[in-house]
Amino acid sequence: MLASITGNTKIIGVIADPVSQARTPIMANTLLDEKGLWGAFVMLPMHVSAEGFPAFIAGLRALKNFGGAVVSMPHKVVAANLVDELTPEARLVGAVNVVRRNQDGRLIGTMLDGEGFVAGLACAGYSVKGANVLLAGAGGAASAIAFALAKHHCASLCIQNRTPERASALSKRITDVYPQVEVTTEIHATSHYDIAINGTSLGMKPNDDLPISKSLIARCDLIAECVIAPEMTPLLQEASDQGKVVHTGVPMLAAQMNLMLAFMGAE
Structure with a gap:
């Protein structure tokens, strides 16, 4: 499976603090494998503190092979103020739990919780x-x-x-x-x-x-x-x-x- 990770692999993640307890990576990567998409995408844990979160989000705009991330505690409300666009669901709630990076670097946030x-x-x-x-x-x-x-x-x-x-x-x-x-x-x-x-x-x-x-x-x-x-x-x-x-x-x-x-x- 490791051979599936190439220079074309898109990175997706789960951003949280702490993140060691997160089940999202194993669930997502298992599902990607079942769909035949593991290697085209891979999910990684991203341990980001509240203090470092705004700078981290800004940096994701520059990472061209970043596909998006699940946003977990304690970042969901702050994320809504840092992305470039909110879906109607996220705007209504005032929080984000998934972010997508478009090809132009714009970050779009939604709320699925x-x-x-x-x-x-x-x-x-x-x-x-x-x-x-x-x-x-x-x-x-x-x-x-x-x-x-x-x-x-x-x-x-x-x-x-x-x-x-x-x-x-x-x-x-x-x-x-x-x-x-x-x-x-x-x-x-x-x-x-x-x-x-x-x-x-x-x-x-x-x-x-x-x-x-x-x-x-x-x-x-x-x-x-x-x-x-x-x-x-x-x-x-x-x-x-x-x-x-x-x-x-x-x-x-x-x-x-x-x-x-x-x-x-x-x-």
Whole structure:
């Protein structure tokens, strides 16, 4: 297979900090191989800090054999301000999780997290239509998921965030586009949720706080993750211990992998 890497190989990547936990390279390269495209394209991990991210993005415009990259935490929101053009989905969410380099060096950003998350749930047999949903987070991935939940007709959405102002701002943006969905940032004593989602990075590190409290987990039926590694996060472990149905973050990535590769030209 190594002979397939030539001077014509296009480099695609996954940009994150940290990136050592990323499953994207092995999933993407396996899929490229299945499609007969491995060698024409190869995906590499790209470990870039928040401080170095703007300069790194600028440099990608000059790399003529760069096809694009999956953009992961913590860069999704910043990336939306650094690319040259946003798709309607990315503009609506205000974040980017895939970047494509055009032949002229212009960088185009899109957002697939939301559709990927809903599709991942659907593949596991869960529908968001008519569901009362609790969402932890208001960053790039969480925003994408929030808009996708509203688009796919959830009945209500409660957004919680460590910075309440960000939760309120996201709530207003969703209400402006999907006024038929009940969106709130308040949890009431009688509140019960069909689905609870962690849209934050909490859970990637062993000592992270739970993004959803133990007492609130008890008031939810299905607990779902965006964190991919570890696959069984402390949140999911706690939910499982409470007898709740759990849904890992892996299906979200798997559901959007073909879309990501296609957007970067690997089709």
